[in-house]
Every structure is written in C-alpha cells, then in structure tokens.
Amino acid sequence: MYSCSRCNSAKRDNPVADPTRIAFGKCLLIDDMGGIEAINDEGRVLIKLLHLDGPRIVKIRERFLRLLKWKSDSPNDPRVDELFLEAFGYPVDLPNLKRKRPPGGNARKKAAARCHYELRRLNQLARTY
Numbered sequence: 001m002y003s004c005s006r007c008n009s010a011k012r013d014n015p016v017a018d019p020t021r022i023a024f025g026k027c028l029l030i031d032d033m034g035g036i037e038a039i040n041d042e043g044r045v046l047i048k049l050l051h052l053d054g055p056r057i058v059k060i061r062e063r064f065l066r067l068l069k070w071k072s073d074s075p076n077d078p079r080v081d082e083l084f085l086e087a088f089g090y091p092v093d094l095p096n097l098k099r100k101r102p103p104g105g106n107a108r109k110k111a112a113a114r115c116h117y118e119l120r121r122l123n124q125l126a127r128t129y
Contacts (some may be wrong), residue, residue: 014049026037028052088128090116091127100123 005123017027030036038044047053054056064087071084097115106112119125 016046016049030061031064032065033062034058034065036061085127090120090127090129093095094120 009037017024022042024046026041027039028036028126029039035058036047038047051057066124067083070080074080094115094117097112098116098118100106100112116125
C-alpha cells in the first residue's frame with residue numbers, strides 16, 4: 001500500500017492496524033475541509049501515532065479533496081487530469097520486484113510477476129491507485 005514517507009516512517013516505529021484487515025474508513029471520518037475524527041479506538045490510535053490531525057496534514061488533505069472534487073466536476077479537462085495523475089497516479093520509477101532479493105528469499109514469488117512494474121510493462125496498470 002502506498003503512503004507518504006512521513007506515515008511510512010511513523011508506521012516503522014509504531015505498528016498500526018493492518019489496512020488489509022481493518023478498513024480505515026470504519027475507523028476515521030474526514031470532513032470536506034480535511035478535518036479528521038476517530039470513530040473508534042483504532043481510529044484514535046491512527047490519529048495519534050500518525051499525527052493525522054496536525055494543521056499541516058489537514059491542509060494537505062483538504063487540497064487532495066479539492067482536487068478530487070475538481071476532477072469529478074471536470075473529468076475531461078486535460079489540465080485537471082494532469083494534476084490528478086501527479087497526485088494519484090503511480091510513480092514513474094516503480095521498482096521491478098523480479099530483481100529484488102529479500103533476506104530469506106521471496107515467499108511470494110508468483111506475486112512478482114503481477115507487481116505494478118510488470119503490469120505497467122504489459123500495459124495493464126490502471127492510471128491511478
């Protein structure tokens with residue numbers, strides 16, 4: 001799962017709920033201005049550990065929400081599409097997982113053939129994640 005480097009760093013030092021097991025949308029409410037509120041204990045932990053309620057991150061979240069609204073209102077505008085892809089598209093430099101050799105070997109060897117790098121190479125990767 002992609003996340004910002006700030007959150008990745010925080011998650012490295014403070015384990016948080018696994019988003020493949022607990023939907024964060026069932027833990028957090030986000031308003032139109034980027035404000036955030038916990039729905040339950042998992043949400044309170046996420047907000048605290050990842051500092052999701054700080055003024056800077058709230059402003060960033062508001063910008064993303066405005067961009068989503070702009071894209072929804074102007075789906076065929078190439079200028080909007082360019083900004084949208086910069087924010088929500090896959091990075092140009094996706095890693096080639098076939099070349100990676102994790103310590104102890106790769107327990108999911110078949111997954112490397114379907115990694116995002118391979119999907120892009122095969123022209124099967126969606127424009128956004």
